[in-house]
Amino acid sequence: MxxxxxxxxxxxxxxxxxxxxxxxxxxxxxxxxxxxxxxxxxxxxxxxxxxxxxxxxxxxxxxxxxxxxxxxxxxxxxxxxxxxxxxxxxxxxxxxxxFLPGSVGYDGVGWEPPPEEAARIYWLDALTANVDRTWSNPNLLIWHRRLWAIDHGAALLFQHSWPSVAAWAARRYDLSQHVLADLVTKLGPAVLAKLDAELAAIVTAELLKEVVALVPDSFLVSLNSVTEDADPAELRRRYVEYLLARRMGDRGWWPTEAIA
Ligand SMILES: Nc1ncnc2c1ncn2[C@@H]1O[C@H](COP(=O)(O)OP(=O)(O)OP(=O)(O)O)[C@@H](O)[C@H]1O
Ligand SMILES: [Mg+2]
Incomplete structure (x- = not known):
């Protein structure tokens, strides 16, 4: 960065x-x-x-x-x-x-993103437990007629309490109020299953390591939820472990059937 x-x-x-x-x-x-x-x-x-x-x-x-x-x-x-x-x-x-000058907040009125694009965002939010993309707080901007995702600060809920990896990997978060849920539903279960496979294949341990490596040490050592001496390398390893476990699990959090 x-x-x-x-x-x-x-x-x-x-x-x-x-x-x-x-x-x-x-x-x-x-x-x-x-x-x-x-x-x-x-x-x-x-x-x-x-x-x-x-x-x-x-x-x-x-x-x-x-x-x-x-x-x-x-x-x-x-x-x-x-x-x-x-x-x-x-x-x-x-x-x-x-800063995206002249961007406007997405409100579903007059303009909609392609459903496949909406589904990618929905998948990311389900994987990372981002419950902060609802109609009351969409956290999506339209800029030059394209959709931009912002505000992922509430995601990765595990980092506030560090539950067991297995428990977090299997946990479903309620995304029924997700601002893009209706658009995603339109794609149907077969398309969604295919997209799930495509996106899951991208999220490898290597990719997660690369992403987590971008986090500055100063953000990691001041986490409120970590009281012991925080070693940034150990914390990075933990983030990779939690995310990888969730993507490797049964992906019950990706409601292909439920939302179809
Ligand atoms: N990159 C950006 N370009 C233009 N405007 C932005 C950008 N990022 C955020 N904003 C504007 O600032 C508002 C607040 O940003 P953001 O949602 O990231 O903050 P927040 O404190 O996490 O908000 P909240 O918790 O209330 O959702 C957004 O709703 C949007 O209107
Ligand atoms: Mg916000």
Whole structure:
């Protein structure tokens, strides 16, 4: 991932629960930044990198991600008290996502993505337990008439409590409220089974290692859920293990029959 330095805090994205903000960087790029110092801690940032980059490799459009440095000096120029504190608590490495200017939130009105594309996103969400793509909070943007997936911070639920690998691998999450469920249903069980096989074949141990390697150490060592001395290499191994177990399992979480 590209590494840039934040130069100016432009504006908060007030609707975002994790207090994301728009920040200008020293490469003249504009980024939506998820701050390490926000309430959820760095777990949300780990999920953004792992799920976003996995999605990209599954053929899903995800805005480019970058590691963005925050200098507490930037906080000094910030009049808003809450933002100032957030920036101070986030000194160091944070997650930046390329800001898509003029994008609009997907609402299913007037424009729909191709069902096959919707199914890829649905599969990613089922694999990674992303329950945060509902009608009330679609976390999908339309930009240049194409669908872009954002906000994977709530995925990878295992990282908050580290249940047994087997339990997590088999667990179904309720995706009945998923914003794309109706579109996915249209494809029918045969097409969905084929897509499942295609996507599962992409998610190899090698691919997962490559994706997890993109997570900066600084996100891993500050996980709230890990109290023992956290070795980033050991934590990366764990993420690969959990994801691989889920993709190797019976994939009861991919409701080919249920949604058809
Ligand atoms: N890359 C982007 N380009 C343009 N706008 C964006 C981008 N990423 C996010 N936004 C806008 O900012 C809002 C908040 O972002 P995001 O959903 O990632 O934050 P969040 O704090 O996790 O939100 P919540 O938990 O409320 O869903 C989005 O709904 C969208 O309107
Ligand atoms: Mg969101």
């Amino acid at each position: 590209q590494r840039v330095m934040g130069t100016r805090y432009l504006t908060p994205l007030r609707e975002g629960g994790s207090l994301p903000g728009v920040v200008e960087a020293d490469n003249d790029g504009t980024y939506v930044v998820k701050f390490r110092g926000a309430g959820q801690g760095s777990a949300a940032l780990v999920a953004e990198v792992v799920v976003g980059e996995l999605g990209r490799r599954l053929g899903i459009r995800v805005p480019e991600l970058a590691v963005i440095g925050v200098d507490p000096e930037v906080a000094r120029r910030e009049p808003d008290q809450e933002v100032q504190e957030l920036l101070r608590a986030s000194a160091g490495e944070n997650l930046g996502m390329d």
